[in-house]
Amino acid sequence: MAPSKKGLAAKVEVRSPSPKSTGKARNCLLDLRIHSPASIGYLSLGGIDTAPALVRLAKVKGLDMIGLTDFYSAAFIDRVAAAAKGADLTVLPGTVIRCRLSGCNDCVLTCLFPESFGSGEVQAFLTELGVPASAAGDRRYLVEKPFKEILAALEKRGGLALPSRMDKTPHRLACMVHLVEEWGFRAFDLAYPDSAKMFRERWPKIKFNLFCFSNAHALAQVGSRMAKVKLTDVGFNGIKSMVERSV
Numbered sequence: 001m002a003p004s005k006k007g008l009a010a011k012v013e014v015r016s017p018s019p020k021s022t023g024k025a026r027n028c029l030l031d032l033r034i035h036s037p038a039s040i041g042y043l044s045l046g047g048i049d050t051a052p053a054l055v056r057l058a059k060v061k062g063l064d065m066i067g068l069t070d071f072y073s074a075a076f077i078d079r080v081a082a083a084a085k086g087a088d089l090t091v092l093p094g095t096v097i098r099c100r101l102s103g104c105n106d107c108v109l110t111c112l113f114p115e116s117f118g119s120g121e122v123q124a125f126l127t128e129l130g131v132p133a134s135a136a137g138d139r140r141y142l143v144e145k146p147f148k149e150i151l152a153a154l155e156k157r158g159g160l161a162l163p164s165r166m167d168k169t170p171h172r173l174a175c176m177v178h179l180v181e182e183w184g185f186r187a188f189d190l191a192y193p194d195s196a197k198m199f200r201e202r203w204p205k206i207k208f209n210l211f212c213f214s215n216a217h218a219l220a221q222v223g224s225r226m227a228k229v230k231l232t233d234v235g236f237n238g239i240k241s242m243v244e245r246s247v
Helices: 050-060 077-083 119-128 147-155 177-182 193-201 236-243
Strands: 026-034 065-070 092-100 104-112 160-163 187-188 209-210 227-231
Touching: 026 092, 026 104, 026 236, 050 077, 065 104, 077 092, 077 119, 092 119, 092 147, 104 147, 104 236, 119 177, 147 160, 160 187, 160 236, 193 236
Parallel strands: 026 065, 065 092, 187 209
Antiparallel strands: 026 227, 092 104, 104 160
C-alpha cells in the first residue's frame, strides 16, 4: 500500500484552553513529526542553518504548529524554539522512542511536551528511561523499560505519547489491538492514510483522531504530509485534547 501525500483531517473540541486560546475555533495546519540534524540519516544542506530555515519553510507551507521529534535527542529543540520567536509558529518539543509491547519490539512512540519545555526537560525524560548518550539520533535503539513505566515517566511530566506509523509493518500492526484496547490510545500517526479504514471496521464505536505527519528527515520534506484540525488553542493543550489516552 503506497503512502498518500494527503494528511488526515480531524475534528475535535478543545477542552482545556490556554492563554493562546482565541475563544473561537479556527483551522490549523500541523506537522508534529519533524526531525533535525540530531537524527541519524537526516539529509542536511551544507552551509544552511537548519533551525531558522526550518521555521521559514514551515511558515511558507502554512503550518501553524510543528513538533520537533528527533530519535533520542533534544539537541535542536532550543535552537528551533528560539528561531520561531516572533514567527507565529508554535513549536512543540518532543522525541521519538522505540520500545516493546506485547511481543512487538518495534513499538514507536512520538513523545510530545508542552511548548514551555526546553532541551533540558526532554533530555531528563530520556535519561530516566536509561537512554545512553550514544543512542542520540539512532532509530535502531530499543528502550528496554516496561511499557507501563515509559508511559508513567512521560505522563508525570505532562507529556503525551502518539503511536506512530504502527500500520507500516505486520509486526507493528500485531500490537495495535493492545494499544487501543489495553492502553486506551485514541490517536495515531499513520504511515498510510488508507489504514483509517481498519480503525472504522474493527472499532466502529470508538472515535479516533488519525493523522499522517511527514516524518521529515530533510528540510524539503517538512509539511509534505500534515493534518488540518480545528483548534481554539493553538498549542500543547489543544493537542492534548486530541491525543491523550482514554483511561
